[in-house]
Amino acid sequence: MLSFISNKRGRNLFYEGFLYKINKTTISKVYFICADKSCWTKLATNCNFTAILSPPHPEHSHEAPSELIEERQFREQVLASIENDPTKRLKDVYDAEIQQTEEETVPNYYNIRTTMSRKRAKTLPPVPKNLHDVSVGGIWANTSSGQPFLLHQDTGFSIFCTHTALRYLVKSPVIICDGTFKCAPTPFTQIYVFFAIIEQHKVPIMWALLGGKTQQHYELLVLILQAKCLERFQTVLFLILKQVSLQQSSYDYRRHSTLAVSFISLNVYIAKCSHWG
Numbered sequence: 001m002l003s004f005i006s007n008k009r010g011r012n013l014f015y016e017g018f019l020y021k022i023n024k025t026t027i028s029k030v031y032f033i034c035a036d037k038s039c040w041t042k043l044a045t046n047c048n049f050t051a052i053l054s055p056p057h058p059e060h061s062h063e064a065p066s067e068l069i070e071e072r073q074f075r076e077q078v079l080a081s082i083e084n085d086p087t088k089r090l091k092d093v094y095d096a097e098i099q100q101t102e103e104e105t106v107p108n109y110y111n112i113r114t115t116m117s118r119k120r121a122k123t124l125p126p127v128p129k130n131l132h133d134v135s136v137g138g139i140w141a142n143t144s145s146g147q148p149f150l151l152h153q154d155t156g157f158s159i160f161c162t163h164t165a166l167r168y169l170v171k172s173p174v175i176i177c178d179g180t181f182k183c184a185p186t187p188f189t190q191i192y193v194f195f196a197i198i199e200q201h202k203v204p205i206m207w208a209l210l211g212g213k214t215q216q217h218y219e220l221l222v223l224i225l226q227a228k229c230l231e232r233f234q235t236v237l238f239l240i241l242k243q244v245s246l247q248q249s250s251y252d253y254r255r256h257s258t259l260a261v262s263f264i265s266l267n268v269y270i271a272k273c274s275h276w277g
């Protein structure tokens with residue numbers, strides 16, 4: 001396959017350091033002409049662009065536009081990298097390509113950021129309009145290393161936790177839960193996180209995207225988790241309610257007391273650990 005480089009007006013053929021645009025297409029050949037308007041060099045390829053049928057002729061009337069092409073090649077590499085993994089931060093993608101590239105002329109990050117974010121928007125699945133539209137599947141249900149990450153999915157509930165992480169949650173002497181509303185992605189109301197204690201560190205283990213903040217939501221979340229733990233490890237979670245949160249703002253108080261009621265009404269074990277006095 002011959003190499004093509006995209007620009008605002010479409011894709012140009014890149015051959016031996018020069019760029020060509022399509023001039024004419026027939027049943028068996030595609031004719032190209034140099035992208036430089038003042039130059040008359042032409043060539044022809046087969047219809048699936050795998051071979052040059054007529055080499056460039058006559059000679060170019062100008063030097064090969066190396067800097068421009070290097071910039072465009074770098075741009076192509078960056079965009080291909082986004083297509084390959086659209087979950088990475090744009091700046092990280094750019095920096096990784098800078099490390100790898102052999103090109104001397106590369107575009108500034110701020111000059112290609114918009115193109116990069118457009119590419120990412122095209123590659124990512126569309127943002128669901130409502131909770132019924134949410135459907136996590138394919139690579140999006142796995143971790144970047146390919147482990148199953150989606151633990152449960154239902155309207156208003158998308159719960160993420162790997163099998164290994166769930167085992168840590170079951171074994172943890174204390175489980176800490178907290179929700180955040182600010183950074184919940186549309187159309188969810190909150191991200192609820194369960195933390196386990198692993199070697200005296202609080203480690204986020206399970207992330208639940210919840211479609212609401214009612215008692216029913218918390219009850220269902222706990223029910224789902226307990227069902228998963230029973231099914232996989234023949235045990236239930238021993239949950240501790242962090243009393244500290246009850247002394248925080250009234251907003252937190254309401255939220256955590258709702259959760260407290262949920263746990264008690266479900267007859268979940270409530271253990272008190274020495275970590276919290």
Ligand SMILES: [Zn+2]
Pocket residue numbers: 018034035036039040041060061062
């Ligand atoms: Zn030319």
